[in-house]
Amino acid sequence: MKQLDYIIVGQGIAGSFLAYQLMRADKKVLVLNDETLPTSSQVAGGIFNPITGKNLDKTWLADQIFPYLKSFYSSLENEFHTKFYHETNLYRPFANEQQQKHFLRLTDEYDLGNYIKIVQSDNVDYQQVVNDLGGLYTSSAGWVNVPKMLEILRDFFKNKESYQAQKIDNCQLQISENSIVYKAFQAKRIIFCEGYYSLQNPLFNWIPFNPAKGETLLADVESYNISEIVNQGFWIIPLGNDKCRFGSTYIWDRLDWEPSESSKELISSKISKFLTLPYKITGQEAGIRPTTKDRRPFIGNHPLHKNVYIFNGLGTKGVSLAPYFAEKMLDFLESDKVLMSEANIERFYSLYSL
Ligand SMILES: Cc1cc2nc3c(=O)[nH]c(=O)nc-3n(C[C@H](O)[C@H](O)[C@H](O)COP(=O)(O)OP(=O)(O)OC[C@H]3O[C@@H](n4cnc5c(N)ncnc54)[C@H](O)[C@@H]3O)c2cc1C
Incomplete structure (x- = not known):
């Protein structure tokens, strides 16, 4: 059985950035992605814009998120010698x-x-x-060519033997306190980054998308x-x-x-x-x-299975939120840092029932 630190489900913006951050932290990662599904990331306009709407609202966390995304995308462009950040x-x-x-x-x-x-x-x-x-x-403000960027990241994962094109079937997932077993893989943790398809996942279909x-x-x-x-x-x-x-x-x-x-x-x-x-x-x-009722991301542990996580709910702002929150998620997973309560799915634990 192949031993892993993380299984990441989904290779949209959410799964890609999280897998990338974890791999940079020398974690053994496998991304499982169903390539037959249409996805939000493949059709996104890719716009990032700090001031939006009829009332010129400053985007949530704009002063932290915008400087961060600029350096994140620029360094990704440099690393992969490709232009996708405009x-x-x-x-x-x-x-x-x-x-x-x-x-x-x-x-x-x-x-x-x-x-x-x-x-x-x-x-x-x-x-x-x-x-x-x-x-x-x-x-x-500007825009990111999201499909182009995700293609490059997919090639990167493939070159590191960290990617497989397949749909994860929850019926074959064995979750125990210390490990996750899925087919020939054993991982310490699994993180679902399924975008809209999370609504069909029995582990997370209770969250208010x-x-x-x-x-x-x-x-x-x-x-x-x-x-x-x-x-x-x-x-x-x-x-x-x-x-x-x-x-x-x-x-x-x-x-x-x-x-x-x-x-x-x-x-x-x-x-x-x-x-x-x-x-x-x-x-x-x-x-x-994958928009959410309170317009905040859905990040954190499953209430019952502490080695099962979600990274989702990026809504209309995946391009601006994903880089920043992928780093916050890394800090939470690997350095025990507390997740921001507004993004943490703990805020909905009362909705979960067995
Ligand atoms: C028309 C439109 C315009 C948009 N414009 C913008 C914009 O200008 N700026 C912006 O920031 N955002 C925009 N967005 C929103 C943006 O697309 C999302 O915030 C972001 O793409 C969500 O990424 P995600 O990774 O969570 O989900 P997705 O991109 O949907 O990715 C989910 C991935 O999970 C995989 N998957 C799901 N279930 C399984 C399974 N069981 N097993 C294996 N794989 C699975 C799917 O195949 C997919 O690859 C737009 C969205 C739309 C629809």
Whole structure:
């Protein structure tokens, strides 16, 4: 039987970063990943943005998470000699005078000076979008090409013989106090990083997920030259070579992985409100985000089996939360550091029953 420190289930952003951190700490890791399943990470826009929403809310833990993610992704790029982290920043043209007033008041009121700068309507950089009122420029924002990054990490795991493409079957999992046995593997611990599929896992299906389907479009926009992400509720990510990604929708009541005509129409109509250039839709993707009721990650031990863990609930912000929390999880697992209570699944132990 092959002896391991950890079995990691899933190779989305969550499982990949956790496996990577554990391997860097010289742990023997095996990632088991079902490659036949559609995943959230494969369709993510990959945006990281410290100031979001209608009220210019500062992202939870922004002052810790954003400096951390910058150094994490940059060092990953250096290690693997591949570019997937794009510090494009982000531009929000004001949609109308009411929004302009509201945003300017909030910018005055909150201490957002580190992140936000006001842009005037005559700025030449934004002539390909409706910019009659000017807008807000957000720094420390950008996007990560998540599929490209995960492919590189998968190759890294494979080269270290730490990866197998297979679906874990809970019926074949033998959990005892001191070990986890799964087929020919014996590990000290197992960590489930299954994204939305956690809802089908009897060990963790009691945690209050609130999954949200989302869709994006791929488009050709001839001569598009805005280098920032443009966001007016719906966003345009410049992918280069006149290619853009448009997104995204939020649907809570029809959870499937299929692209829909209604989302295509909604995204197109919203983008057409502010993009002044013609475009041609070339693709459409759909996924289910592992969002949670209290909008905080689900990290920690199973209430009964102390060597069984979950690393999940990254919701709409996997790209910004995963690097930071993978490190926190490593500290928790290997250095007995306490997990932040807002992220620790202990907060839901009362919901668990045998
Ligand atoms: C349309 C859309 C746009 C998004 N845009 C952004 C964005 O701009 N920025 C951002 O930060 N986030 C975005 N997200 C959210 C982001 O995708 C998620 O936060 C993140 O990808 C979740 O990663 P994960 O690893 O938890 O789950 P997943 O990516 O779903 O990965 C789970 C993995 O587990 C595997 N698996 C599951 N069950 C088993 C099993 N039993 N055995 C073996 N393997 C198993 C699956 O095959 C999969 O590889 C978006 C999501 C969607 C749908």
